[in-house]
Amino acid sequence: MKFKIFAEFCNRIEATTKRLEMIDLIVDLFKVTPVNEIKWLVNLLQGKLHPDYVGLEIGIADKLALRGIERATGISLKKLSSWFVETGDLGLTCEKALRIKTQSSLLSFLGKEEDLELKEVYNGLDKIARASGKKSQDIKLDILAGLLMKASPLEGKYILRIVTGRLRLGVADATILEALALHFLGSRDQRIVLERAYNISSDLGLVAETVASKGLDGLKEFRVHPGIPLRPMLAQRLASPEEILEKMGGKCAVEYKYDGERMQIHKVGDNVSIFSRRLENITFHYPDVVKLTKLHVKADTAIFEAECVAVEPETGELRPFQELMHRRRKYGIQEALREYPVSLMVFECLFVDGEDLTNRSYLERREVLGKVLSEGERTKIVESEIVSSPEEMENFFLRAIEDGCEGLIAKDISEKSIYRAGKREFLWIKLKRSYMSKMIEPVDLVIVGAYYGKGKRKGIYGALLLASYNSEEDVFETVCKCGTGFTDEDLSNLPKILNPFKMESRHARVRAELDADVWFVPSKVIEVIGDEITLSPVHTCAKNSVREDAGLAIRFPRFTGRYRDDKSAEQATTTKEIIEMYNKQLKKIEEK
């Protein structure tokens, strides 16, 4: 197939504003595409070469692309750059340059010059994507220039948009699926079969090739395959436990919803692959998760899903999601691994030793998960329980938040609760923290208790129990546990500083529902900053003031390094001030 046909259709698709017209155009394009080329065509229509999970991007930066145009056309970089600034579009820059090019191709002196083939462009781009090593830039440049040498201005425009990741025809997966259904299966309704194949293979090109070559029967042969990610099942959202229970038929399972990175982990023998929610292969960034998988998954072949969360190495406390993003770096993986260790909170099991579990019910999958996964310090099955009243769900919700989660996921437990890959339906419903208050200033809190450390912090205090001062009742109310922000020196000095205030049991003026390993007379004040103030079922600060049975807690508290020896315990931040801070900055977070 000539690439110019593809380019011409791209031009027409780009010009249309109507979705149905777009589908018709894609159907027309399918009509002129040979079966063995449809896979490339479908990928190129989406501006890619392979499904996302392959993790191979073309990756040509603007500067290199401009040099490619320069090499192919002989037009100076300076001129090309000015055109690029004018149009803001490398495709148009290339189109213009090819219209007035001065550099000729040797091929034009070798007899008849041939048109670019779709296959030729696809293979060229694939070579660009695969080029590595110290000469890779030159290789990319030469291949791009080689394609542009043969390209017409219109073809050049689309080649440039594809290599720079800016094709943006707006052709969504669903649009292609619909066009495939219409052309190869004769009706839009047949989309469901195509969708299923796509949801478990995550490869639109393969689905297109299969339906084109083998029809409906070929699609029915699609199976879950370890090593190839499924499109993840997603959750609907509702605002209250009441609504959720009504939707779920009065009873459902609830699970902690961690604020981490969702991972789909595939184990095939000793081979472990990790895919992100968007199905990118992120195995490279998480060698520790690979290790945990090998250690805790007792099956030879398995697919499961987990939330990966950053944890404080010494205390095991959760760290904010943003810290996890340090793990997505290209270099210094080992350093990142030490600085930002993670835990796996496993919540799904989709495949075990040859058996596809996606058609089994939630409770059955959970049971298999319990058998296949041996829990450890860094690998746990997510906290869950079955609830049948809004109160039970509310309590679970508060506990989840107190434990550092962002909310809960309610899951259908009926027979129909299969794993619906790629679907967002009411089999899963999320309830997220609806109240959050961003903390923008530090607070001075009183040390009322402490917890012994583990690991490196063994023998010293690993975390402190901190309280605000309730001046109306003259009591100290706990507001957080803080184990972050302390230097090694701080940690070794803490016993010396605090032991003079040590007590046998909780001080009478300390109001606490948590147990500490050691209690202190409320005396020492330290400065702490947190990420936000949230509702809490266990902290006593402002208990019942904002909501019945709930207090306030500081989320992700960190010691700023300032000992407020200038302040007495009664001069610490008051509970009233915490309530004010909470109310003042309270805002409904936009649901993700």
Added chain:
Amino acid sequence: MFSFMIEDIGLFKGILESIEAVVEEVSLKVNQEGISTRAVDLAKVALVDLMLPRDFFAKFECEKEYLVTVDLNELRTRLKRTSSSDTVTLRYNTELSMVEVIIQGVSERIFRFRPLEEEFYFEKIPTAPYEAKAKILSKVFLNTILDAEIVSSEIIFTLKDNTVIAKGASESGEVITKIDSEQGGLLDIDVQNEASSKYKLDKLKDIAAKTSKISDTVDMYLGNNVPLKLDFTIPGGGKLTYYLAPFIG
């Protein structure tokens, strides 16, 4: 199986480097006549064409025609392990499907590596009406290009009145080189009609720099807006030819 013993290892390495100015991987055609390769760069601007007759080698054995693709850098790194007193033989071991570099000196060493799967031997060569040709000293040719590069990324060659004129020009200025027989840089010239064409310097510079180490002279063929053809005669027999696509308009 084929095998050939290399007489002058320094020269052989120089030939490989000269090919690398255009391509990094080549398919070597080996038959009774010798070794040849013909390849076009990825950008399709330059073509390299090499012929080394069997007499170029100290020993040459080949029972049928082979096409073996090698990564030139890979081959050169093995050849780098030789010294001038070593005897070096290149062999294709058909049983193992491996290329072997056999180095014989105070010991015998055999490097084996697998050839590449892809084959790319370019069958055609550009045809163009050449109006003029000139034989120039390689060193003079290289200096002409290095001078032009100071002011421009392109060069215009003109052959007229028994003189080779090279011009590099940009907004920052220009440089003009005249090569004629009086100064000794020009050894021969044959101008049927005046000819002039413009070429990009990047590849040309690489070609001139590498070939100046293996050949004392270059035969330059020029037409109007046609590929530049450069012929380098290799000592000991053999020929290395390049074609470079012109700027048009």
